[in-house]
Amino acid sequence: MKTKNNTTNTGKYFEQKAVAYLIENDFKIIEVNYFAKKLGEIDIIATKDDVYHFIEVKSGSGFEAVYNITQQKLHRLYRSIELYLKHKNLDVAYCIDAIIFSVEDLEYLENISL
Template sequence: MSREKGNFAEDRACSYLAENGYGIVERNFYSRFGEIDIIALKEEVLHFVEVKSGDDYESAIYNITPTKLSRIIKTAQTYIKKQNCDNDYTFDAVIVTPSDVVFVEDITL
């Protein structure tokens, strides 16, 4: 995916999250393990959010592979340690398609 397309999807995801009561804490947090697209906070719970876009929901959600998820978790652990966080947290996804934005809670289940 091009950086421009990725930025557009992340902007849409941030707007969606903000409209639904999430505070955006950080975007594009990098560690040596990988990147987390959006870190958001709602009701004292940190949400580590992976943003995927595609022509339809299925083509986007299936791009979150077990390897990708493992990198997200390791990167989140780095963030938690670095920020000395003791919040509860979850790993979520926002799927952006031309016609919709879908929030998927707890993608680790």
């Protein structure tokens, strides 16, 4: 049975691996775990080629972790991004990406939507 602490530790582990992957691929990390009150968290905010990338990190074993990125999750993420951009007074090009871990395999999905 997964506990909240175990799930949190697993999430942090894969977020760290995702950050390392992004840095290796010439992304600049702006923030990790940006929390938008009442909306949720943006796992990673990074830039590359003057585009902001808001990145959701998902992991799993025995199922497709990508299916955890639901329409509801994306809707909350869009609202969190709007809040972040307003709070930082930014008018920039951006996209939502996902980094999916299946066991230890990483898949980077750029510019996702439903």
